[in-house]
Amino acid sequence: xxxxxxxxxxxxxxxxxxxxxxxxxxxxxxxxxxxxxxxxxxxxxxxxxxxxxxxxxxxxxxxxxxxxxxxxxxxxxxxxxxxxxxxxxxxxxxxxxxxxxxxxxxxxxxxxxxxxxxxxxxxxxxxxxxxxxxxxxxxxxxxxxxxxxxxxxxxxxxxxxxxxxxxxxxxxxxxxxxxxxxxxxxxxxxxxxxxxxxxxxxxxxxxxxxxxxxxxxxxxxxxxxxxxxxxxxxxxxxxxxxxxxxxxxxxxxxxxxxxxxxxxxxxxxxxxxxxxxxxxxxxxxxxxxxxxxxxxxxxxxxxxxxxxxxxxxxxxxxx
Amino acid sequence: xxxxxxxxxxxxxxxxxxxxxxxxxxxxxxxxxxxxxxxxxxxxxxxxxxxxxxxxxxxxxxxxxxxxxxxxxxxxxxxxxxxxxxxxxxxxxxxxxxxxxxxxxxxxxxxxxxxxxxxxxxxxxxxxxxxxxxxxxxxxxxxxxxxxxxxxxxxxxxxxxxxxxxxxxxxxxxxxxxxxxxxxxxxxxxxxxxxxxxxxxxxxxxxxxxxxxxxxxxxxxxxxxxxxxxxxxxxxxxxxxxxxxxxxxxxxxxxxxxxxxxxxxxxxxxxxxxxxxxxxxxxxxxxxxxxxxxxxxxxxxxxxxxxxxxxxxxxxxxx
Numbered sequence: 001x002x003x004x005x006x007x008x009x010x011x012x013x014x015x016x017x018x019x020x021x022x023x024x025x026x027x028x029x030x031x032x033x034x035x036x037x038x039x040x041x042x043x044x045x046x047x048x049x050x051x052x053x054x055x056x057x058x059x060x061x062x063x064x065x066x067x068x069x070x071x072x073x074x075x076x077x078x079x080x081x082x083x084x085x086x087x088x089x090x091x092x093x094x095x096x097x098x099x100x101x102x103x104x105x106x107x108x109x110x111x112x113x114x115x116x117x118x119x120x121x122x123x124x125x126x127x128x129x130x131x132x133x134x135x136x137x138x139x140x141x142x143x144x145x146x147x148x149x150x151x152x153x154x155x156x157x158x159x160x161x162x163x164x165x166x167x168x169x170x171x172x173x174x175x176x177x178x179x180x181x182x183x184x185x186x187x188x189x190x191x192x193x194x195x196x197x198x199x200x201x202x203x204x205x206x207x208x209x210x211x212x213x214x215x216x217x218x219x220x221x222x223x224x225x226x227x228x229x230x231x232x233x234x235x236x237x238x239x240x241x242x243x244x245x246x247x248x249x250x251x252x253x254x255x256x257x258x259x260x261x262x263x264x265x266x267x268x269x270x271x272x273x274x275x276x277x278x279x280x281x282x283x284x285x286x287x288x289x290x291x292x293x294x295x296x297x298x299x300x301x302x303x304x305x306x307x308x309x310x311x312x313x314x315x316x317x318x319x
Numbered sequence: 320x321x322x323x324x325x326x327x328x329x330x331x332x333x334x335x336x337x338x339x340x341x342x343x344x345x346x347x348x349x350x351x352x353x354x355x356x357x358x359x360x361x362x363x364x365x366x367x368x369x370x371x372x373x374x375x376x377x378x379x380x381x382x383x384x385x386x387x388x389x390x391x392x393x394x395x396x397x398x399x400x401x402x403x404x405x406x407x408x409x410x411x412x413x414x415x416x417x418x419x420x421x422x423x424x425x426x427x428x429x430x431x432x433x434x435x436x437x438x439x440x441x442x443x444x445x446x447x448x449x450x451x452x453x454x455x456x457x458x459x460x461x462x463x464x465x466x467x468x469x470x471x472x473x474x475x476x477x478x479x480x481x482x483x484x485x486x487x488x489x490x491x492x493x494x495x496x497x498x499x500x501x502x503x504x505x506x507x508x509x510x511x512x513x514x515x516x517x518x519x520x521x522x523x524x525x526x527x528x529x530x531x532x533x534x535x536x537x538x539x540x541x542x543x544x545x546x547x548x549x550x551x552x553x554x555x556x557x558x559x560x561x562x563x564x565x566x567x568x569x570x571x572x573x574x575x576x577x578x579x580x581x582x583x584x585x586x587x588x589x590x591x592x593x594x595x596x597x598x599x600x601x602x603x604x605x606x607x608x609x610x611x612x613x614x615x616x617x618x619x620x621x622x623x624x625x626x627x628x629x630x631x632x633x634x635x636x637x638x
Contacts, residue, residue, distance in 0.1 A: 167601035275594030
């Protein structure tokens with residue numbers, strides 16, 4: 001896991017989305033070395049996600065960062081239209097940002113990932129906070145990809161907590177189960193940051209108020225968060241929201257060190273049954289402290305230090 | 320849920336098994352009104368389970384209780400041969416008990432259950448601590464059964480903890496997934512006592528030592544428990560064992576009142592995928608205290624008071 005001081009180059013794959021917008025701003029705020037961003041359909045379409053990504057990056061002062069449009073449809077089936085009830089009809093809480101002068105690259109997200117993995121061989125860190133379609137397409141097209149990438153961190157799945165699309169499935173995995181299975185089967189080390197920790201990482205009302213009273217970038221993010229709060233407050237039983245994607249970013253950057261993240265077998269349920277989209281994480285060795293198992297390479301983050309909402313708000317207020 | 324003072328008549332369905340033996344002794348010790356016992360293949364074959372049941376009941380002074388042999392095979396497929404590595408080759412830790420003078424009834428377990436439900440209409444409590452084959456057969460044969468039974472408590476499943484057969488499946492459910500699905504689909508209220516609580520209810524070494532130094536019945540149970548400890552100690556990382564079936568009995572009798580047992584949707588994964596045998600419990604409303612949902616009728620026990628090991632040991636030492 002590259003620490004922030006390592007400044008490992010980062011490829012971000014996202015479906016922007018309000019918590020993706022927070023993540024983009026956070027990466028800029030902490031000075032992460034983002035070398036490319038790809039979009040994928042999830043919270044919104046890949047096309048809209050790329051536009052939102054460009055506009056949020058421009059808002060944060062980084063209209064120089066290359067943004068590639070990724071897969072519109074999952075590997076099997078069609079894009080379902082997004083989570084507009086969560087993220088607003090434009091994906092960023094119906095906030096209208098100034099349009100970035102930049103346009104998406106001609107390159108696809110999967111091609112960008114593959115190229116960057118070669119340019120930063122052994123060092124590139126892949127941070128994927130949407131469905132894993134682009135990563136799976138890149139793995140299929142480039143048999144060397146897994147060995148060229150330094151590490152992968154995904155926001156996705158749920159191990160010992162309920163899902164958010166079904167009782168057991170989390171949205172990023174559920175929205176492309178075949179891609180998720182390919183990404184977890186590939187011979188690269190994946191750190192899985194799922195609902196076990198992201199549902200507990202939260203902005204409370206005081207964070208929202210601080211952002212709304214902050215400088216222009218923070219104010220714009222706060223305006224988006226009003227929509228996110230509208231969805232999450234009834235779920236959480238209080239004015240608050242979960243910080244899914246930013247938490248995964250903090251783990252990927254080494255800015256946040258998990259307090260429990262065992263290396264254990266993980267499988268994605270790709271059946272058409274009620275378990276479809278579940279990340280089946282084998283945690284049966286929990287009572288003996290998760291001793292290493294031969295052949296396992298994926299870390300599942302089960303606990304992180306408290307207080308990430310404060311950390312994130314502080315970073316965003318610094319923009 | 321009938322309390323012990325209600326002395327609701329109990330039909331016990333079991334696959335005896337060391338923790339089933341503890342359960343039989345516990346039911347006798349606390350004076351539960353057991354009106355019939357059926358066996359089913361699980362830890363051992365239904366035939367051997369019935370013999371063990373008779374012998375344990377005779378040991379505990381109740382050779383008068385009717386014991387019926389139940390289903391040898393699950394509804395689909397064949398009995399796999401049992402969990403002899405957990406329970407010993409004879410199912411009761413290779414302890415040889417005096418043979419009870421009693422024999423199984425001519426009636427099948429499913430027929431016994433159906434008859435008892437009529438004889439104790441509206442009052443019979445069904446306590447099932449093995450695979451649910453007999454209950455499913457009785458439901459199929461007797462369309463009125465669900466409405467005649469007062470309540471059902473099963474030991475089975477896992478909601479927010481790992482399984483014990485696969486990463487997500489618990490043995491009683493996994494061993495007859497079709498039967499489990501039928502039992503949870505039937506219009507009767509089921510209380511599910513699964514690994515969430517039974518893995519935390521334990522005998523420690525001091526309980527084992529107390530039983531081994533106790534009166535003859537406790538000594539025999541302690542001798543069985545040596546085998547059970549041999550299996551569980553490496554799983555738990557200390558000399559101890561889980562008290563699956565006795566805990567379900569205590570909940571069924573009302574001797575133990577769960578501290579958290581929401582009424583929520585439950586579904587059994589009957590696919591052939593990696594989730595097969597999982598009890599998919601929809602706990603997404605956890606953040607708002609599990610408000611009632613129309614159409615749900617099953618309770619999932621997620622927390623119980625600590626100290627059941629002490630309670631159980633004390634009861635068994637009183638025999």
